[in-house]
Amino acid sequence: MTEAIHVLDPQGDVLLTLDPNTTFLVFSNALTKASPYFKTCLEEPWNGSQTGRGGRRELEAGGWDEGAFLTVLRLIHGLNQDVPQKVDLTRMTKIAMVVDYYQCADAVSRFTSPWLISQHCRLWRVTSIQKLELWIFLAWVFKDHSTFKHATCNAAASLDRRFVTRRVPIPDGIVETINRDRLTYLSGRFAVLDNLLQELQQPESTLACSAECRSTLFSSLSEQMRGKGLFDRSACGDFERFSQANTWSLLRDFNDPQTCSPGNADGEGVSADTENVPCSLKKILKERFRDAPAPSPGLNLRQFMQYRGRDRWGDDHRAWEDSLWALPLDEPEPSVDTNHVQW
16 A cells, blocks of 8 residues: 655654554644643654654654544644635544644634534534534533533433443543533422422421312322323432433423312312412422522533543543444434423
């Protein structure tokens, strides 16, 4: 096979070897200015084993997608005319992996910001966790605060199980916060239902005007919860199959049983003393959900700056490069409207 040599600088003094057939001729000064990783490598003592063709220093850079690696090197060397104005989500993710590994986001930000902006219209309706994982990573790497906030908001609303990053090395602190926000929302809503069931079993409860109304409310709430599958929750506390979005849909349409609450056809049983007692299941739930934790508005990127660095990549970045394409990206999108999650 013919060897491909990409010349980024004709006067280059470093050879980066991607594989036995792909080499990049680059300028060390451009690399060290753009990347702390390359700065550390190139400032180390040079031994004879690193000498390549023409007496140039040679470094291994294997495992990356050739096109993504070439794009990053062009940006680092100021060859902007050779860089595409727009890239799709797949290509942008490959580029982001290279940028994150070599810690050169600031050096390439002039182009990465327009790339993200050109894709923003697609993010608004994304609820696929596999795609949102990529969006969170992109926003994290390229330091795009608004995209990060919106992608993490969509993820918290759409997740129906624990978020586990499988394609890209999102910092654990971000993953854990998304999971915590999801569980906080769900546990708060389910606690409202559980507590209400317990209160309605107490003879001294003031939630209804009479024992008969209290019993009716309890029976109705129990029956509707059972019908919605709300008694069937994960014993491990992860609330598998429940998301913020589908839980909101389940909780917003509880029906009122036939009690003496205002609005019933006959109003039987209303006495002067209990006329204002709110014997409405919908009203009780609405008031209590109002005090429960709100859905996550998305994360603030500034709170996670301490996680920047290469530690989470592990010993071999090739494992992440392989896992990125292990799962299909084009699965159907669920019909979930995450823009109206409330209560």
